[in-house]
């Protein structure tokens with residue numbers, strides 16, 4: 001019985017340690033995101049996170065913009081999302097060597113990462129090696145779906161912190177939750 005209790009305590013303390021925010025020097029955090037809709041839900045989340053984390057912020061843009069009509073954009077993105085094909089993106093002037101922690105933001109598109117965000121992560125998998133990375137996403141009701149799983153599958157050499165989904169329609173009233181998300185993952189020193 002005593003052994004069982006000791007074991008449970010050890011597991012509990014390991015879990016508590018795992019949940020500790022990652023210590024990072026101020027200025028060594030970046031936020032990289034893609035956002036498509038005119039309301040810019042993921043952009044809002046990214047800006048709020050960047051402000052809280054004193055982070056530099058970078059926006060991913062596809063070389064060829066998606067159709068500006070919602071349902072046409074859904075049709076255009078569907079095969080890319082299903083087949084996980086990459087979407088060429090504009091060069092992003094980011095030097096990842098400057099950062100230890102990188103937050104990556106994307107809208108939920110067809111249950112996964114929007115292709116431009118996926119493309120950036122895939123293209124930078126080597127430069128992200130050994131860094132702490134963290135996904136956040138906004139969605140239209142589907143929640144996390146496959147995003148965290150898909151993100152982790154392309155960042156195997158990184159320390160991936162737990163991802164978080166935010167409702168797109170209420171993201172502007174979720175500032176406290178966005179800030180809590182940052183506080184639970186990193187501690188600036």
Ligand SMILES: Cc1cc2nc3c(=O)[nH]c(=O)nc-3n(C[C@H](O)[C@H](O)[C@H](O)COP(=O)(O)O)c2cc1C
Pocket residue numbers: 034035036037038039040041042043070073074075077078106107108109110111112138139140141142143167168169
């Ligand atoms: C092409 C496309 C596919 C989408 N697929 C989903 C989905 O599968 N599940 C979901 O919850 N929301 C889906 N949405 C809704 C967006 O995730 C949501 O509106 C998001 O907050 C938009 O972020 P943005 O303003 O940064 O573009 C989709 C939107 C688009 C344009």
